[in-house]
Amino acid sequence: MTTDLSTLTSAAEKWEAMAGEFKKLEDQYKKDVHGISMGPSWTGLSAQAASLRFDVTLKEYQAAQKEAKAVASLLRDAHTQFVEARGKVRTQRDAAVKDGMRVSEQGVVQFDTSRLERGEYSAYVHDRDYQESARQKAAEWAQRIEQAVKAAGDCDDGVKIALDAVVVDSDLMDGTAGGFNASAQGDVEKYEAQHLKDIATRINSGDASEADLREARRSLRDNSGDKAFSQTLLSGLGASGTLTFTNKLSDLAHSGDKGRRQEYLDLQKGLATTLATATKDPKSAFYTQFREDLKKAGVKQYDLDVTGGKVDLGRGHGQEARGYQSLVTLMQHGDGYSGQFLKDMADDIRTAEDGKRGGDPDIWDLSGDFSGKEDGWFANDPLDGVLGIMADDPGTATEYLDPGPDNKNDNLAYLLDRRDWNGVDTERTSGKVEVVAPDAADQDNRTGFGAALEAAATGHVPGSTYDLGGHDMAQARVMNESIGVLNAAGEADKLPANLRAPMAHMLMDYTPDTHQILGMDNNKYNGVDRVWNDDGQARMAVPKEELVKIMRGVANDPEAFGQVYRAEKQYSQDLFAAMPDDAKSLATQNRIMETSASLGAYDGVRADVVFDKRFDNIQWANDFNHALTGSSGAVLNFTPEKMAVPGDLANRVLDFYSYEATKDRIAEASTEATAENSKQFNAGQREVDAMVVEWAKSNGHEEDSDFTRNLMGHGQVHHERGRDGALRHLRSDY
16 A cells, blocks of 8 residues: 555656667677678588587577566556556545445454544444444455455456466577566466366366365456466366366365355356456457357366266266357356356257258257246256356347247247257166157256347347336337247147246236237227337237237246236226226227227137146136235336326325225136136226226215216126137137
């Protein structure tokens, strides 16, 4: 903190001057000594011998210049790093002081009571909670300052490594032993990367010392965000060496000393960040070469000592991890990958497995189910794994899955329909007989894909909070294609378990469109299959039959279906809030009729579910109700719609998730499963009636007035049409 760092730049200037002096010597030597052996006056064996000696010396003068310039560059690099690191320490110290702390020269942080007024000090002395809060705040500032100091120490260690390495003669065949370094470099991080490569080699072979592990952690902590370091390290290791390194770290973290597990996981996180940094620029020579190397290393088999179910994967068990499985396992420890790298990795992994591209559909198959094992750390399905990472980058997910206006991109169709998701090899040996059985899917199949699909269709990271609705054309194409392909594949009304919640969130986000499809009175949506631009807003339409079947697939998860139902009702409330106060207005009547038809379709889906003998009907209804009532305090906001522009939230109609409605749904779930009884599913219509009453009351009308009763009557027939139409799409016997 007190060192005059300008001495580093002064020293750099002297090293640069030294390089200039060596240049003068080189020129003089080349003219007065080396040139003699090159002239016509000296010939024969002695001239040849002298020339070889003189060449070595001449190259040493040149190497001396290279080394001196490199040292100068390292000193300037050190100056830049030290100034920045010291500045961060001072910034943290100053911020702590501003926040009421006292910071000693040794970095000890304490709450500064001397700055308190008498009354404040008295309150502090007598209030233990106040004292504890002050101590906790001081501890937090001490930790921040300590981290800044540690970062400065990391810089210092890195410069030492570089200065030690830059003066080492790297060419043992140049005619000198311990001469000048003709390959000297002026980048601290490149020397640190070379140093870490050597440590990684020792870790891989099991020869690493405690000091090696400490240095590896320091080096990655300090440099994983530096491009030169990252690319130098990965180039030195190569794709195969990188995979071997991460596999060794996995071995140590999950099968080695459990007490040191976090240390190895920290190393893997640093290595993952290094990978993200090195691959930021897809146009770089490094990126091109590393990707090509990965295409070969990604399909190779590597020893990895992990367990899948009750079957060991790794040494001595006839089963090895593929390179891409190890790569994605590594990637899951980091973030910040470029969109192009994620798309390229997904595409290369698909090429390795897609039979139509010459790949092997069973390439990732392994014995045992890895889902949920130690938090499911092993990416046994690398394509699903990389898609899960892609979900944190919605723009990239949309680009990867968007079929395009010309429908030339088949990634989404491949994942929804053609891909082999059964990655668990169930063959086993009983005695001397090999028992052959179909492959199975592990329990977390499609979890990464589901997250990426949701991100691609909505434009938002799964789990984040945002206003529903509002999409661009690419997002709408993803939604449209998802519904179409799943229906064409016969998967819509069944829907794989791990796609139900993501599809529910997608349907919620497209409620303004699904409301119109189910309402059946808008010709732009009626029975068509298209995506179009509506005054800057992307719209999506599919045939009602296809939408109903997707809803039925989601409904296999009652809570997911409850969320979709709740979004529909909230959107309907927004429509009602914007209705003209006129019973004769077509706008008012149409909103009520389309809402009735829409909620009628939900009642039809609900009827099909509760009459399905695979379900405990009462439990399903309870879970569905819980999804509604358990979230009643939250508000679902929608982006502004031309036909539904509510005022401020205070103008929304009252929440109508009532106890009576939950009783209605339980009662309907208790009825005998007959076609006649399914026609009695009217809870949705009763909720529309309640909505109409609340809206009418908010506009000054009595709930039993002719005005209110007239509006309620408009919805009855449309609810029946919506419900019965949905049931006809779902049940051949209806």
